Amino acid sequence: MALQICCTCGYTFRAExxxxxxxxxxxxxxxxHPEMIGMVQxxxxxxxxxxx
Structure with missing residues (x-):
């Protein structure tokens, strides 16, 4: 199984x-989203x- 995130901008990415x-x-x-660098944990x- 993989993990997936759908960003609010519409981009989707997956990883194992x-x-x-x-x-x-x-x-x-x-x-x-460079304005969010350091803001997301x-x-x-x-x-x-x-x-x-």
């Missing part, structure tokens, strides 16, 4: 585990994850 999802989320924030991201 919590660590990979966190890395992808950080990259997405950096690329698409790992726990916030993982709480949004859905099993797919």
């Amino acid at each position: 585990d919590d660590d990979a999802l966190w890395i992808k989320a950080q990259a997405h924030i950096k690329d698409s 790992r726990e916030d991201i993982l709480a949004q994850a859905e099993l797919v």
Whole structure:
């Protein structure tokens, strides 16, 4: 099973585990939402994850 997050901007990303999802989320924030850098915690991201 994988984890998935659908960002409010419409971008969806998947990863095989919590660590990979966190890395992808950080990259997405950096690329698409730089104003949020440092504002989103790992726990916030993982709480949004859905099993797919």
